Amino acid sequence: MSPITALTYVLPHRFLSSLARRLAYSTNPRTKQWLIDTVVRKFDVNLSEALEPDATRYATFNHFFTRALKPGAREPDADPRALLMPADGRISECGRIGFAGEAEHEDPGHVFQAKGHGFSTAELLGDERAAQDFIGGTFATVYLSPRDYHRVHMPWTGTLRETVHVPGRLFSVGVDAVGSVSKLFARNERVVCHFDTDFGPMAMVMVGALLVSGVETVWGGVEIPPYGGPIVVKDYRGQGIVVERFAEMARFNYGSTVIVLFPKGVAELASALGPQAPVKLGERLATLKV
Structure with a gap:
């Protein structure tokens, strides 16, 4: 078990998640853009397949995170079974x-x-x-x-x-x-x-x-x-x-x-x-x- 995983046993889970929710829904331009840019950079997010590929156009971090995809970016397997x-x-x-x-x-x-x-x-x-x-x-x-x-x-x-x-x-x-x-x-x-x-x-x-x-x-x-x-x-x-x-x-x-x-x-x-x-x-x- 890594030290980070061990730490999660004692962290205040719900408080941290509530705080994360507040940040995710923040409409403060600097806050939301910093969050979006950090995640895009750190996790190499492919915005080219998003319905809105411009990272600055999302009103909140949550809007970015739950972004829709362009039509045809994913298609169901053609086999009906x-x-x-x-x-x-x-x-x-x-x-x-x-x-x-x-x-x-x-x-x-x-x-x-x-x-x-x-x-x-x-x-x-x-x-x-x-x-x-x-x-x-x-x-x-x-x-x-x-x-x-x-x-x-x-x-x-x-x-x-x-x-x-x-x-x-x-x-x-x-x-x-x-x-x-x-x-x-x-x-x-x-x-x-x-x-x-x-x-x-x-x-x-x-x-x-x-x-x-x-x-x-x-x-x-x-x-x-x-x-x-x-x-x-x-x-x-x-x-x-x-x-x-x-x-x-x-x-x-x-x-x-x-x-x-x-x-x-x-x-x-x-x-x-x-x-x-x-x-x-x-x-x-x-x-x-x-």
Whole structure:
């Protein structure tokens, strides 16, 4: 564990994230431009593919960070049976739920994190009943770095059933933290989005992180903050909220992680995927088997 990761155990996570949010929404020209220029330079952000390529035209850092892309900058895989990559970034981990490597894990709901760390699907979703839908299924964890496009899109068309805001910590989700902090993704603040699809349930988990000042959905607006508090469940059954394959479903304010869960027997992951594989929105995440 690096000294920086060790330090995050004692940092005031929510205070720092609240402060980051204030800075991200600041309209002070010097403040917002310094933040934008620093991130563009440090992380080599490619603004040529942004709908607004001029870094000085963004009203706030948050507008820059959640920038839209030019039409055609990302396209969905042409195969109609392809389940799509939900975001730009890198694969943190992917595989079969309940399996670690070649051997079945003692917990059939186990989701592998990295370097021997993992967590149960129930811990991730905050719901033991909902976790049963994904036993033996498939998962993929995509890490979005500060340089990446920060809108998350749908792998497949789904009808929104409910969202669950699960309170938690706000650890970093960088490579060292993922390899060092036990059950990191099941400990961090997150919004779980449950969809019904033509192959069954699908879950999209938007995981917050240190200095991530918010998570927004296209149907509900700001979901995080508030930070902490009780688990909040929002029932959308019967409201007919359908989000199409490849359409935007949510966005992060600063880098974080999205985890996608599919039921057993539904998806065969793309063969090229593995830890730290670079990925782009719309590429093939998996192939539909049913």
